[in-house]
Amino acid sequence: MQLCTLHLQMGKVRASVLQDLGSRTGVEDLRTLATLLIQADQFGSGVAQALRVQSESMRIKRQQIAEEKAAKTAVKLIFPLVVFIFPGVFVVLVGPAAIQMAREMFPAMQGR
Numbered sequence: 001m002q003l004c005t006l007h008l009q010m011g012k013v014r015a016s017v018l019q020d021l022g023s024r025t026g027v028e029d030l031r032t033l034a035t036l037l038i039q040a041d042q043f044g045s046g047v048a049q050a051l052r053v054q055s056e057s058m059r060i061k062r063q064q065i066a067e068e069k070a071a072k073t074a075v076k077l078i079f080p081l082v083v084f085i086f087p088g089v090f091v092v093l094v095g096p097a098a099i100q101m102a103r104e105m106f107p108a109m110q111g112r
Contacts, residue, residue: 004017004020004021007020014038018037019035021034022034022035029058036050036051036054
């Protein structure tokens with residue numbers, strides 16, 4: 001930002017300074033913001049409304065990225081669930097029935 005201010009003080013055109021800022025940083029959102037500010041300046045439209053639209057767009061983009069990460073997390077959790085959780089649940093649920101079946105099928109194993 002200091003570099004932009006310096007360029008403006010040296011007499012460089014604001015549109016050029018904003019365009020340089022967008023390309024220099026390599027951040028897509030900042031590049032879009034710079035383009036938006038340039039257009040608002042050229043057409044004389046309100047900057048406030050343009051900034052509201054830009055902020056809403058960025059908010060939606062962040063939400064979509066978060067939803068995408070959440071969907072990927074569910075897939076990544078399948079392996080630990082199957083390996084660590086499912087065997088324990090299986091033993092708790094099926095274990096008593098298996099013991100009862102073994103006692104009924106093999107009465108000699110009861111030790112009586």
